[in-house]
Amino acid sequence: MTVLVLSGAIGAGKSSLTGLIAKRLGTEAFYESVDDNPVLPLFYEDPNKYAFLLQIYFLNTRFHSIKRALAADNNVLDRSIYEDALFFQMNADMGRANQTEVKIYKDLLANMMEEIKGMPKKNPDLLIHIDVSYETMLKRITKRGRSYEQVTTDPSLVKYYHTLLDYYEPWYENYNYSPKIRIDGDKYDFVENEQDRVIVLDQIEAKLREMGKI
Ligand SMILES: Nc1ncnc2c1ncn2[C@@H]1O[C@H](COP(=O)(O)OP(=O)(O)O)[C@@H](O)[C@H]1O
Numbered sequence: 479m480t481v482l483v484l485s486g487a488i489g490a491g492k493s494s495l496t497g498l499i500a501k502r503l504g505t506e507a508f509y510e511s512v513d514d515n516p517v518l519p520l521f522y523e524d525p526n527k528y529a530f531l532l533q534i535y536f537l538n539t540r541f542h543s544i545k546r547a548l549a550a551d552n553n554v555l556d557r558s559i560y561e562d563a564l565f566f567q568m569n570a571d572m573g574r575a576n577q578t579e580v581k582i583y584k585d586l587l588a589n590m591m592e593e594i595k596g597m598p599k600k601n602p603d604l605l606i607h608i609d610v611s612y613e614t615m616l617k618r619i620t621k622r623g624r625s626y627e628q629v630t631t632d633p634s635l636v637k638y639y640h641t642l643l644d645y646y647e648p649w650y651e652n653y654n655y656s657p658k659i660r661i662d663g664d665k666y667d668f669v670e671n672e673q674d675r676v677i678v679l680d681q682i683e684a685k686l687r688e689m690g691k692i
């Protein structure tokens with residue numbers, strides 16, 4: 479059983495690449511629940527009030543999708559549970575969660591990670607990280623068009639998105655749950671450009687072959 483997981487900042491291209499990889503490998507794609515997430519718009523309206531609730535919501539839905547994914551054979555998850563801690567730590571550092579909430583969240587996450595250890599596969603086989611610059615991230619967020627994510631709606635998101643990118647660099651360097659590969663999300667338009675798509679998918683397949691997974 480091979481489990482691949484995508485990582486990267488908001489709008490990096492995780493969901494898009496997840497579908498492309500699943501199609502190329504003939505496996506199943508598992509997407510994080512965003513558009514039916516009742517807390518996400520509330521968080522962007524009032525991050526101080528909803529940061530903790532949103533994190534609990536994501537942790538719960540992430541855990542559901544991991545269990546579904548592990549029940550199937552080869553598959554691809556469009557975000558890792560390991561990034562949840564990144565988002566919450568960043569929001570806590572920005573004063574959007576108190577120490578009690580941080581402790582409760584960390585205890586719950588540790589508890590759930592323990593459960594994952596008992597599953598048929600406790601870690602993914604490969605993390606596929608998409609690197610994007612702030613400019614590309616913003617272009618993609620604009621293109622996708624979720625109203626609450628637009629810096630034109632909320633200029634404070636400029637700082638939030640820059641901060642998120644700052645948190646991702648050390649996060650990727652310190653990530654050691656599985657082998658990992660970086661995709662240059664600025665260079666390759668794997669959504670609109672067929673040639674770029676082939677290059678990116680070939681990179682991922684070459685890594686999987688090197689690991690003996692295909
Ligand atoms: N490499 C890319 N080149 C051009 N557009 C992209 C690329 N990756 C994603 N997009 C577009 O950017 C938007 C966000 O992509 P998405 O896959 O939803 O990102 P994520 O899941 O990382 O938030 C979508 O409109 C998508 O079509």
Ligand SMILES: Nc1nc2c(ncn2[C@H]2C[C@H](O)[C@@H](COP(=O)(O)O)O2)c(=O)[nH]1
Pocket residue numbers: 486487488489490492493510512518521529532533536561562563565566569627
């Ligand atoms: N505060 C948090 N926000 C999160 C988390 N995971 C995702 N998100 C937000 C970011 C986007 O607005 C949206 C979807 O993320 P994409 O990267 O798929 O665009 O949800 C989280 O753990 N905490």
